[in-house]
Amino acid sequence: MAAAAATKRSGDDVFLLYTGGTTGLPKGVMWRQDDMFCNLNATALFRYPEDLAWGEFAKHLPEGPPVHLPAAPLMHGAGSITSMSAFSQGGTVVLPPESDVLGGGDARCHRD
Structure with a gap:
């Protein structure tokens, strides 16, 4: 198998999402x-103004930030991006204990 060609990266690259290969082979998407x-802003229940100055975000948080229980695993785009959306709004992401997803154990709560 030939080595993959090097990909030029931007200094703005921050999140590497691994796909499951639904439309082909699994791969990483930067x-x-x-x-x-x-x-995150376009899909959020609460949207920040696009011209908002850095440091002004807290003043615009909604009352009663969201509580999110992801249905998909966090390694999946649906689980990770929806959880980041809750965090970006000052919310909480609730996760079941390690391998006890359906076993009725206590859920753990993670705050940003």
């Missing part, structure tokens, strides 16, 4: 910081 922010 998300840039700006793309991640735009995606």
Whole structure:
């Protein structure tokens, strides 16, 4: 098997999401910081103004931040990106204990 060609990277690359290979072979997809922010902001229940100055985010958080229980594993895009959306709004992500997803154990709560 031939070695993969080197990929040029941006200084803005922040998140490497591994796909499951639904449309082909599994692969890693790099998300840039700006793309991640735009995606999280566009899909959030609460949206930050695009011209918001750095350090002003806390003033715009909604009352009663979201509590999120991801249905997909965090290694999956659906689980990780929806959890990051909750964190970006000052919310909480609730995870079941390690391998006790369906066993009725106590859930653990992780705050950003």
